[in-house]
Amino acid sequence: MRWRLALLALVVAAPAFAVQPGELLSDPTLEARARSLSAQLRCLVCQNESIDESDATLAKDIRLLIRERIVKGENNEAIRDFLVSRYGDFILLKPPFKASTLLLWLSAPLTLLLGAYAIYAASRRRPAPVAALSEEEERRLREIV
Amino acid sequence: MIVEAGHFALALALALSLLQAGVPFWGARTGDPTLMRVADGTALGQFFFVGLAFAALAYAHLTSDFSVVNVEENSHSAMPAIYKFSGVWGNHEGSMLLWSTILAAFGALVATTGGALPLRLRADALAVQGLIGAAFLAFILATSDPFARLSPAPFEGRDLNPILQDPGLAIHPPMLYIGYVGFSIVFSFAAAALIEGRIDAAWARFVRPYTLVAWSFLTLGIAMGSYWAYYTLGWGGFWFWDPVENASLMPWLAGTAFLHSVAVMEKRDALKVWTIFLAVLAFSFSLLGTFLVRSGVLTSVHAFANDPKRGLVILGILGAFVAGSLALFAWRAPLLRQGGLFAPISREGALVVNNLFLTTSCATVLIGTLYPLALEQFTGQKISVGAPFFNATCGVLLLATGFLTPFGYSLAWKRGDLLGVAQRLAFALACGVATLVAILAATRGGPVLAPIAAAIAVFVMLGAVSEVAARGFRGRAKVGVALHRLAGLPLSFWGGTLAHFGVGMLMLGLAATGFGSEVIATMKQGQTLTVGPYEITYDGSRTQPGPNYQEVVADLRVTQDGARVTTLSPARRNFGARKMSTTQAGIATLWLGQLYLSINDLAPDGTLPVRLYWKPLVTLIWLGAVAMALGGALSLTDRRLRIGAPVRARSSREAAPA
Numbered sequence: 091m092r093w094r095l096a097l098l099a100l101v102v103a104a105p106a107f108a109v110q111p112g113e114l115l116s117d118p119t120l121e122a123r124a125r126s127l128s129a130q131l132r133c134l135v136c137q138n139e140s141i142d143e144s145d146a147t148l149a150k151d152i153r154l155l156i157r158e159r160i161v162k163g164e165n166n167e168a169i170r171d172f173l174v175s176r177y178g179d180f181i182l183l184k185p186p187f188k189a190s191t192l193l194l195w196l197s198a199p200l201t202l203l204l205g206a207y208a209i210y211a212a213s214r215r216r217p218a219p220v221a222a223l224s225e226e227e228e229r230r231l232r233e234i235v
Numbered sequence: 236m237i238v239e240a241g242h243f244a245l246a247l248a249l250a251l252s253l254l255q256a257g258v259p260f261w262g263a264r265t266g267d268p269t270l271m272r273v274a275d276g277t278a279l280g281q282f283f284f285v286g287l288a289f290a291a292l293a294y295a296h297l298t299s300d301f302s303v304v305n306v307e308e309n310s311h312s313a314m315p316a317i318y319k320f321s322g323v324w325g326n327h328e329g330s331m332l333l334w335s336t337i338l339a340a341f342g343a344l345v346a347t348t349g350g351a352l353p354l355r356l357r358a359d360a361l362a363v364q365g366l367i368g369a370a371f372l373a374f375i376l377a378t379s380d381p382f383a384r385l386s387p388a389p390f391e392g393r394d395l396n397p398i399l400q401d402p403g404l405a406i407h408p409p410m411l412y413i414g415y416v417g418f419s420i421v422f423s424f425a426a427a428a429l430i431e432g433r434i435d436a437a438w439a440r441f442v443r444p445y446t447l448v449a450w451s452f453l454t455l456g457i458a459m460g461s462y463w464a465y466y467t468l469g470w471g472g473f474w475f476w477d478p479v480e481n482a483s484l485m486p487w488l489a490g491t492a493f494l495h496s497v498a499v500m501e502k503r504d505a506l507k508v509w510t511i512f513l514a515v516l517a518f519s520f521s522l523l524g525t526f527l528v529r530s531g532v533l534t535s536v537h538a539f540a541n542d543p544k545r546g547l548v549i550l551g552i553l554g555a556f557v558a559g560s561l562a563l564f565a566w567r568a569p570l571l572r573q574g575g576l577f578a579p580i581s582r583e584g585a586l587v588v589n590n591l592f593l594t595t596s597c598a599t600v601l602i603g604t605l606y607p608l609a610l611e612q613f614t615g616q617k618i619s620v621g622a623p624f625f626n627a628t629c630g631v632l633l634l635a636t637g638f639l640t641p642f643g644y645s646l647a648w649k650r651g652d653l654l655g656v657a658q659r660l661a662f663a664l665a666c667g668v669a670t671l672v673a674i675l676a677a678t679r680g681g682p683v684l685a686p687i688a689a690a691i692a693v694f695v696m697l698g699a700v701s702e703v704a705a706r707g708f709r710g711r712a713k714v715g716v717a718l719h720r721l722a723g724l725p726l727s728f729w730g731g732t733l734a735h736f737g738v739g740m741l742m743l744g745l746a747a748t749g750f751g752s753e754v755i756a757t758m759k760q761g762q763t764l765t766v767g768p769y770e771i772t773y774d775g776s777r778t779q780p781g782p783n784y785q786e787v788v789a790d791l792r793v794t795q796d797g798a799r800v801t802t803l804s805p806a807r808r809n810f811g812a813r814k815m816s817t818t819q820a821g822i823a824t825l826w827l828g829q830l831y832l833s834i835n836d837l838a839p840d841g842t843l844p845v846r847l848y849w850k851p852l853v854t855l856i857w858l859g860a861v862a863m864a865l866g867g868a869l870s871l872t873d874r875r876l877r878i879g880a881p882v883r884a885r886s887s888r889e890a891a892p893a
Contacts, residue, residue: 110835111757111844132619138477140621143470183621190616197602198628201595209587213579 109142110150115157124157127166131156131173132183140183238303241291242382245332248284248339249372251277255342255365259358263430271358275346278361281368282336282343289323289336292381296323302388305329305381311394311812313783321405322395327529327545328381330408334525335371337409337416341445342368345420352441359427360420367419370552378545394783394812403463407456411483414453415521418490420445422518422560425511429563432570434511439501442514444871446497450490451867457483458860469818469833471848473856476625481604482524488597489517492590499583503648505576506583508568509590515560520597522553527604578650585643585651592636596629603628630684637742638691640735641698645705660694663701667694678750685749688742696739699732726873734866741859747828747852754847757838767849769830770794774802776834776843784808789834789843791821800825805834827852 109128115121125142131152133144141149152173159169173181185191223231255277262270292305296319301307309326310319324333342364349357375381424442428434460483465473474480493513499506526549577583603620610616641663645656657664671690678686706724707717754766758773765771774790786808793800803821810816820833828851835844 109755111755114755130623132621138475138619138621143468143472178617180617180619183619184623184627185618185620190610190614191606191618194602194606194620194624197606198595198599198632201598202591202632205591205595209591 109153113150113153113157115161120157120160123166124153124160127156127160127169128153130170130183132181134177134181237291238295238300238382238384241288241295242380244284244287244291245372245376245382248281248288248335249369249376251281251284252339252365252368252372255281256362256369257365259365260362263355263358263362268354271354274358274361274365277365278339278342278346281365282339285332285336285339285368285372288382289332292329292332293320293323295382296320296329299392300388301390301392302384302386303381304383304385307385307389307392309395310392311783312391314395314400315782317402317405318395318400322399324408325395325399325404328375328379330412331371331375331379331529332381333408334412334416335368335375337412338364338368338371338419341417341420344445348444349441355431356424356427356438356441359430360423363423363426364419367423367556370555374545374548374552378548391812394810397784397808397810397813397815397817398467400783400810400817401463401467403459403467407459407463409456410452410459411456414449414451414456414490415483415486415524417445417449417452418486418514418518418521421449421493421514425514426560426563428511428571429560429567432567434507434571436501436504439497439510443497443501446490446494447867447871450487450494451864451871453483453487453490454860454864454867457487458857458864462857466820466822467817469820470846471820471831471850471853476603476622478604479524479528481600481625482520482527485520485597485600486517486524488593488600489513489520492593492597493517495586495589495593499586503577503583506587507571511568511571512564513590513594515557515564516594516597519553519557519560520601522549522556526550526553577648580646580653581651582643582646582648585639585646588639589636589643592632592639596632596636599628599632600625626684634684634688634691634742637695637738640695640738641701644698644731644735645702659705660698660701663694663697666697667691682749685746688746692739692742692746694739695742696736699736699739703732727870730866730868730870730873732866733869734863737859737862737864737866739859740855740862744852744855744857744859747855748850751848751850751853755845756847757842757844759842764845764847766830766847767828767851768795769800769849770797771832771845771847773843773845776837781808783812784810786819787834787837789845791832791845793823793830803830803832805832807834807836824854827854827858829853 109125115124128142129140131141133139133141133146133149133152135146135148136144139149141152156169159172170182174186179186185194187195255274258277259271259274262268262273292303294300295303295306296310297316299306299310299312299319301310301312305326305328309329310322314322322329324330342361345352345357345361345364352360421442424438424445428438457480460480461473464475465471493510493516496506496510496513500510526546529546529549603625607618607620610618641660642653642656645659646653667690670693671686674686674689703721706728707721709720712720752767754764756764758764760773760775763770763772770793772792772794774792776787776789778785778787780786786806788804788806791803791805793803801823803823805821806819808817808819816836818833818835820831822832823830828849831848831850833846837843
């Protein structure tokens with residue numbers, strides 16, 4: 091715990107300068123892949139920051155690791171799987187879809203559906219709307235307007 | 236002495252708030268107008284004494300009285316006066332005091348402007364407001380005393396967190412709190428309506444001005460916080476779905492939903508129960524936000540000086556008010572009579588859909604924020620819920636809400652004509668589709684949602700313009716007639732239009748973030764790099780002292796096709812007292828886009844690590860929010876909404892026959 095606090099202090103000490111110039115890959119396509127992958131991964135010792143945004147040493151190590159593996163030709167899936175096997179789901183800023191996160195992922199669609207049903211039910215409970223105007227009334231109304 | 240007087244004033248305020256909670260409530264139950272009128276005096280008195288306490292703490296900070304713990308921990312004698320002052324709320328105790336001051340200010344506002352309100356409603360509302368005030372004042376006095384002394388007094392303070400030494404701290408928290416706490420008054424009115432078991436369109440008219448004030452400030456406060464993060468973090472991020480940001484977004488979403496449903500209630504006397512529920516919800520989220528930020532349950536960038544024990548007390552306050560009001564709601568809401576019928580395709584129907592989407596977004600933010608906590612508590616599993624999750628859920632929901640906005644705004648009350656509306660919006664819709672096609676043709680890769688967001692943004696903005704045009708040129712009127720008609724439209728119409736146009740601006744700004752350019756590099760002196768349409772040349776750097784820091788400033792010359800545009804001077808500041816550094820980005824606003832340059836510490840070989848960004852249309856994000864807030868302010872100035880207006884109208888009508 092202590093080392094985490096120390097790291098935290100380091101993070102606060104230097105507001106995110108994140109990816110350093112020396113870390114970048116020379117191939118722009120590979121680098122773009124590394125960046126988009128980094129943005130999806132949590133800096134494990136920070137407060138809700140992706141490793142792409144973080145200044146922590148650990149974040150830097152993971153950034154370098156990702157680039158190493160990209161250069162080796164591994165695909166994004168493989169790199170992500172490796173990191174999850176090492177650090178757990180905690181590293182994914184977008185939690186995986188599985189039993190324990192089912193409620194989380196279904197929260198938005200379920201709320202929307204339940205809400206829509208509630209509105210439908212509420213509208214059914216209403217008394218019938220006032221009868222439409224008769225032809226005679228319509229005519230009079232047109233005259234007045 | 237002044238500090239002790241502040242402490243005493245706080246205790247007096249607590250006593251007054253207890254009176255304010257008890258006496259008018261008793262008066263309202265026994266029908267005694269004298270007791271009910273006690274509400275006004277106690278509300279004003281509470282505000283006076285809380286204000287006095289706040290002034291005393293501000294005095295201690297401004298005079299750098301380090302015998303006060305709060306000052307010693309959060310201030311430094313060399314700080315500029317503005318940061319000494321804003322440092323008052325740059326810590327837990329002071330920010331809770333600011334919270335209570337604003338809470339009392341809203342009570343005082345009702346006491347002074349609420350002359351036209353029914354006496355019983357005012358008495359009950361102020362009693363509830365007094366109860367909230369009492370809870371928080373007691374909390375401050377018992378657990379977060381800002382006036383505690385230190386003996387012996389040290390010579391120097393420990394300095395304010397350098398990240399907080401920024402004009403942002405002077406503006407962001409007060410605005411945010413006016414918004415957050417402003418919803419307390421709406422909550423109090425809702426509770427008063429529930430206690431009476433009666434509510435009507437007049438109630439909606441009474442609370443609307445307070446809602447508009449709270450909502451406009453909350454909008455500005457969130458936008459200001461986002462811009463603050465943007466310019467201080469050094470890489471131009473402006474929204475992180477950080478738990479604390481989410482905590483401010485939830486009341487905003489619920490408040491926005493309330494603002495729309497209260498309009499239905501005012502105009503059509505419908506959706507009463509739902510509106511009351513939203514009023515309770517909006518302030519519950521404000522309380523939840525306060526709990527999340529102040530308790531340290533969540534780690535976040537805002538986590539300065541928090542303490543789990545205090546968190547427990549706030550959780551108690553939160554639980555008592557939320558559970559109390561929900562119980563009151565469950566008990567009394569069935570008494571509220573529903574009025575105003577409407578067809579599904581109508582302005583009301585559209586606003587119901589708007590509310591559905593906004594509350595679903597709100598629920599998603601809530602669940603996304605709390606789910607990791609709950610999961611870890613119950614199963615020990617640790618997961619992260621970050622930006623990619625919220626973008627994929629809330630982002631999509633809010634885009635859909637945006638897309639539906641122009642339809643709702645163009646539909647007539649009671650029974651609308653969807654085909655007519657579609658025809659009216661055809662031009663805006665066509666422009667939106669054209670935007671989508673143009674972006675897809677011109678760009679490759681990039682975020683999937685960006686072109687869609689841009690298209691919807693264009694549709695929303697032009698949709699607002701179309702509505703203005705349709706109102707003016709109805710029946711193919713001539714230009715003169717149209718202008719005359721438009722001049723006659725109520726200010727609340729213009730406010731709504733401006734706010735909806737602002738939504739479009741905001742979305743366009745967000746969409747444009749997908750099309751910026753970024754260069755991360757080390758620069759040698761004299762070297763030139765290209766970012767977006769500009770060339771950046773590194774002319775050299777210098778070290779200079781600030782009031783309580785040392786800074787390294789780099790001069791970066793900006794040119795476009797060789798023509799000089801400007802020179803930016805991003806800096807790294809080193810604060811000795813806390814051994815911390817901050818980044819001052821160099822920002823130039825060019826049209827609606829910004830050139831954003833930031834530097835890191837010089838490398839040993841004298842080269843400069845830089846991050847250079849061209850962010851097209853990025854200012855629209857905050858200008859959109861400002862437009863929304865201005866829209867709120869414009870609606871507020873509408874004469875028909877002034878609380879005094881109905882009284883004048885009634886008295887003149889009564890005078891006529893006599």
